[in-house]
Amino acid sequence: xxxxxxxxxxxxxxxxxxMGVSWMGAAGSxxxxxxxxxxxxxxxxxxxxxxxxxxxxxCAPGTADQREAASRTAARITTVGVAxxxxxxxxxxxxxxxxxxxxxxxxxxxxxCGVGTGMVVGIRDAVAVTKAAADV
Numbered sequence: 001x002x003x004x005x006x007x008x009x010x011x012x013x014x015x016x017x018x019m020g021v022s023w024m025g026a027a028g029s030x031x032x033x034x035x036x037x038x039x040x041x042x043x044x045x046x047x048x049x050x051x052x053x054x055x056x057x058x059c060a061p062g063t064a065d066q067r068e069a070a071s072r073t074a075a076r077i078t079t080v081g082v083a084x085x086x087x088x089x090x091x092x093x094x095x096x097x098x099x100x101x102x103x104x105x106x107x108x109x110x111x112x113c114g115v116g117t118g119m120v121v122g123i124r125d126a127v128a129v130t131k132a133a134a135d136v
Contacts, residue, residue: 003125004054007118011050014078015114016043018085019106025089026106038106046114053118058126060119067130071123078116081109 019042020035027034057074060067088105091098 003058003121004051007050007054007057007121008047009050010121011048011053011114011118012043012046014082014117015046015049015110016040018042018082018110018113019046021089022085022106022110025085025092028092028095030093042110042114045111049111049114050118050121053115053120054122054125055118056115057119057122057124060123060126064127064130064134067123067127071120071127074116074119074123078113078120081113081116085109085113 016039020037020039023034023038024030057071060070062070085105088098088109
């Protein structure tokens, strides 16, 4: 249960950051109202994305070692997703709209980051439970 709360909070934070920055980049503006409104919307939906990610991660098949490797991979992919949000925003603010305002950039990528964050939490929780059960 605690992993669902942690996943929801982390998903909201990560998705809020990614979506706020993405909205600024998609608009090509340094207006902080876009950052704040995008971050608020991203955080609201990030709660759901994080919980979904936890549930997906908790159902991950494989041994504990395979799950740990999957957790590290999910963490790296999520980090790259957030970094791409920042890079795309920098291009957008500079006037080089390389995404052409496509919703994949300002909507799907932040949601992916929120789900990925939840997956990391869910997989790590499942590994901890598996190891604790093996120690008993």
